[in-house]
Amino acid sequence: MRAAILDKSGAIENVRIGEIEPPKVTDGTMLVRVCAASVNPADLKVIRGKDGGGFLHSKNFPAAIGFDFSGVVEQVGANVRGRSVGDEVFGHLAYSPSTKQGSFAELVAVKPDTVGVKPPAVRHEDAAAAATVGCTALQGLRDRGRLKSGQTVLVNGASGGVGSYAVQIALALGADVVGTASAAKARFVESLGVKEVIDYRETPLSSVNETFDILFDAASISSFGEAKRLLNRGGAYVTLLPSPSLIGGMFLSLFSSKRCGFVTVQSRAADLEQVASWIVSGALETSVEETFPLSDIHTALSALDSGRVRGKLAVRIGE
Ligand SMILES: NC(=O)c1ccc[n+]([C@@H]2O[C@H](COP(=O)([O-])OP(=O)(O)OC[C@H]3O[C@@H](n4cnc5c(N)ncnc54)[C@H](OP(=O)(O)O)[C@@H]3O)[C@@H](O)[C@H]2O)c1
Structure with a gap:
């Protein structure tokens, strides 16, 4: 699959767009085709391998990076209940040294209770931007x-x-x-x-x-x-x-x-769906200042790093 891949920690320039093996679905997980992601300071920490970056993602590079995602369920494991192929869902990957995948990628494999249902009225960019924050x-x-x-x-x-x-x-x-x-x-x-x-x-x-x-x-x-x-x-x-x-x-x-x-943030279905309901009701503005294509991931990461962003930046995966 196509992904933003970090070859080794150091600098934003170490991230490249390339092909990588997709994550494997197990009985308890499902595969989500990612439509949008968003950038977070955690991505910069992982890329630099500083400020606790090693506690947020596996240090086993090359690997896809990125945490927030919104997309469509493509495949479900044998033991997955309550979610079906075609469901639109959003959430974030675990901030954990055991996380080996990334959301700046076409596919992520996740447990069903770590994603919320994305209401049709909420765009993928907005849902992805809202997940972690x-x-x-x-x-x-x-x-x-x-x-x-x-x-x-x-x-x-x-x-x-x-x-x-x-x-x-x-x-x-x-x-x-x-x-x-x-x-x-x-x-x-x-x-x-x-x-x-x-x-x-x-x-x-x-x-x-x-x-x-x-x-x-x-x-x-x-x-x-x-x-x-x-x-x-x-x-x-x-x-x-x-x-x-x-x-x-x-x-x-x-x-x-x-x-x-x-706080150690957890991607939880009920909380994600509460956030989504506030977006639908207008109580929560997602503050997406700009959306970048995956091919411009360096620009998105550098913009976040510059400190000039008001609110959030989103990344569109797929054309
Ligand atoms: N523990 C967790 O689970 C968890 C979850 C999410 C995020 N985080 C961490 O939380 C931090 C913030 O994340 P974020 O996504 O909100 O980052 P962000 O979008 O980059 O925002 C950083 C904010 O810090 C403000 N700031 C910088 N210097 C300041 C100062 N001296 N006094 C007051 N405010 C100042 C900035 O204000 P101006 O731009 O106006 O200067 C900006 O509003 C990051 O370190 C992130 O990794 C932790």
């Missing part, structure tokens, strides 16, 4: 943050993939939301429905004077120690990257009324 934001706010309607949320890094979804999902769950962003992306964050945008260069978190029920750090650059004074009693700090300060924060939170949590 939608699940991360939902699992972070609902499961780690225990967000309740009427609470207040600060999303740090509200202009990025996870952040732009976290803003909208917090709003959909009934919260009042404030977001931080660079000045160039303030308008975009405003358009998502926040009450206020804080320019993080002018007003770093250490100078913010409000308090919140949840600080969702999509940029994952703060610590529980810094976040504590911004949290109301019973409030939660949620981050996306493991770090020594996270372990310290989790220990500190044992002696505090405030919680410190970490």
Whole structure:
């Protein structure tokens, strides 16, 4: 099959478009013909073999890379129930050292409970773009943050993939939301429905004077120690990257009324379908800034790497 293949870790230039063996279907998995994918910072970490890239994908290259996908079920294993050939589904491959396949490819093999049904009204590009970031934001706010309607949320890094979804999902769950962003992306964050945008260069978190029920750090650059004074009693700090300060924060939170949590995103059918239903109802704008053909994967990865993207970039697989 045609795929974006990483020959060895290092640089975006090490990715080439070529032919690779398709993944094999087992009794418990199904083969999905990928129509669209989307790029994530995790792809850059895998390509560079840095920042934990080795924990996100097998280091056994050459291999196809990419995590998010949306497509059509092409073959089902003997033990697969509840999914049929022709179903339109979306999700993301596991962020795991055991993942040997990639979604910048014509086919992926997945377990049925790791994909959601894509509603016909949602384009493949939008579904693929929403998979990782939608699940991360939902699992972070609902499961780690225990967000309740009427609470207040600060999303740090509200202009990025996870952040732009976290803003909208917090709003959909009934919260009042404030977001931080660079000045160039303030308008975009405003358009998502926040009450206020804080320019993080002018007003770093250490100078913010409000308090919140949840600080969702999509940029994952703060610590529980810094976040504590911004949290109301019973409030939660949620981050996306493991770090020594996270372990310290989790220990500190044992002696505090405030919680410190970490998300490891899981591709789950129910969560994906919740995200899709918000897209259909208009509560969630997928923020796909641009869609690239697979042959332009380098441009898509470089654009994400440049830091100029507002929201998400999608990749079209197949012509
Ligand atoms: N643990 C998990 O399961 C999980 C899941 C998904 C993602 N992640 C990780 O989460 C991180 C974010 O992912 P993403 O897809 O949202 O990335 P992204 O689309 O590249 O967005 C990054 C965001 O960080 C913001 N930012 C950069 N420096 C900042 C600062 N000093 N203060 C506040 N915000 C700042 C950027 O804002 P401006 O562009 O406005 O400067 C941008 O909004 C990545 O490291 C990713 O690997 C983890």
